[in-house]
Amino acid sequence: MKNTHYNKIRGKKILVTGGLGFVGHNLVMSLVKDYGCKVIVVDDCTNSSESMIDPVRDHVEFHKVSVLDTEHFFPLLDQVQYIFHLACIQIAASSSNPLLDMQVNAQSTLQLLEQIRHHEYPLLERIVYTSSCSVYGSTSHLPLGEDDATHVLSNYAATKLLGEHYTLIYNRNYNIPVSVVRYSNVYGYGQSPRNPYCGVLGKFVHNALTSQPLTVVGDGEQTRDYTFISDAVDATILAAVHPRAYGDVFNVGTGIETSVNKLAALIREYVAGTEVVDVPERDIDNIRRRVVDIEKIHQRLGWVPKVGIQKGIQSTIDWYKTTL
Numbered sequence: 001m002k003n004t005h006y007n008k009i010r011g012k013k014i015l016v017t018g019g020l021g022f023v024g025h026n027l028v029m030s031l032v033k034d035y036g037c038k039v040i041v042v043d044d045c046t047n048s049s050e051s052m053i054d055p056v057r058d059h060v061e062f063h064k065v066s067v068l069d070t071e072h073f074f075p076l077l078d079q080v081q082y083i084f085h086l087a088c089i090q091i092a093a094s095s096s097n098p099l100l101d102m103q104v105n106a107q108s109t110l111q112l113l114e115q116i117r118h119h120e121y122p123l124l125e126r127i128v129y130t131s132s133c134s135v136y137g138s139t140s141h142l143p144l145g146e147d148d149a150t151h152v153l154s155n156y157a158a159t160k161l162l163g164e165h166y167t168l169i170y171n172r173n174y175n176i177p178v179s180v181v182r183y184s185n186v187y188g189y190g191q192s193p194r195n196p197y198c199g200v201l202g203k204f205v206h207n208a209l210t211s212q213p214l215t216v217v218g219d220g221e222q223t224r225d226y227t228f229i230s231d232a233v234d235a236t237i238l239a240a241v242h243p244r245a246y247g248d249v250f251n252v253g254t255g256i257e258t259s260v261n262k263l264a265a266l267i268r269e270y271v272a273g274t275e276v277v278d279v280p281e282r283d284i285d286n287i288r289r290r291v292v293d294i295e296k297i298h299q300r301l302g303w304v305p306k307v308g309i310q311k312g313i314q315s316t317i318d319w320y321k322t323t324l
């Protein structure tokens with residue numbers, strides 16, 4: 001049974017930036033289908049297309065607008081009760097276009113907060129900023145808790161952390177109602193295998209289903225904490241509606257480490273005949289292990305992930321089979 005706080009979002013008017021993206025369009029679908037929300041999507045289609053929201057198109061007002069285009073973006077904030085700010089430049093593109101990365105991931109957040117600070121939005125209940133566990137960088141201490149030090153290693157991690165800081169500062173200094181979630185490696189249905197930024201899991205599933213080998217870099221013992229998309233969506237909505245999420249930051253993960261070798265083995269169980277090729281370690285693979293502590297979101301908001309890696313991979317494979 002779902003936490004009763006979720007009921008608070010039923011029928012509300014919501015704005016989702018980056019709402020055509022992997023997490024964004026899944027969030028939009030849930031808001032429409034599970035909660036009967038009226039949703040406005042702001043996305044400039046940098047990394048997505050309008051067809052992502054086809055199944056709920058009649059219930060969504062879509063604006064092909066950049067979050068940096070304040071003239072067209074800000075008028076859409078009127079009457080909105082919740083804002084989910086997901087628009088981003090992905091990690092793989094962040095170093096090739098560092099200025100855009102800073103503008104979309106951090107500056108757009110500051111501009112949004114400034115707008116809300118200086119204008120009247122009496123209906124606004126919460127803004128959720130979606131950050132990333134990449135802000136923790138490389139560390140010898142695991143699992144990573146929200147109060148642990150951050151050691152950013154990429155432009156993306158730096159700008160996501162800056163976005164977080166602005167969000168929390170505007171809460172402390174101006175009482176703007178915010179929450180921050182730090183996702184850990186989200187995967188699952190709706191992540192296009194053609195998207196060059198889809199993670200190792202997406203690439204593995206795609207390769208397995210198209211009879212291509214899975215490429216394991218180094219010894220394959222690199223670990224991550226993989227979060228299934230429906231769990232990430234649920235945690236994000238809960239962070240918006242829960243009174244105890246106000247003004248705070250929460251890891252969203254599973255607390256379980258999974259190695260690349262384990263992912264490859266699980267995929268080979270479901271897609272017989274899949275081959276693995278080993279290639280040498282690269283300089284960029286600088287984070288060996290990562291797993292996050294999810295006690296805070298569990299204790300404070302009552303959230304726990306529902307989908308384990310086995311079931312998650314199976315659902316992902318089933319989805320890819322019907323999509324490829």
Ligand SMILES: NC(=O)c1ccc[n+]([C@@H]2O[C@H](COP(=O)([O-])OP(=O)(O)OC[C@H]3O[C@@H](n4cnc5c(N)ncnc54)[C@H](O)[C@@H]3O)[C@@H](O)[C@H]2O)c1
Nearest residue numbers: 018021022023043044045046047048066067087088132186
């Ligand atoms: N997917 C993950 O594993 C993961 C992990 C950690 C954090 N996050 C965070 O979650 C959020 C969603 O990530 P995602 O995986 O869905 O990414 P995504 O790239 O699939 O979606 C991002 C969306 O933002 C849009 N966008 C880019 N620039 C824009 C602009 N200037 N104006 C409006 N829209 C713009 C893109 O077109 C895209 O639809 C991001 O904030 C990301 O930093 C994701």
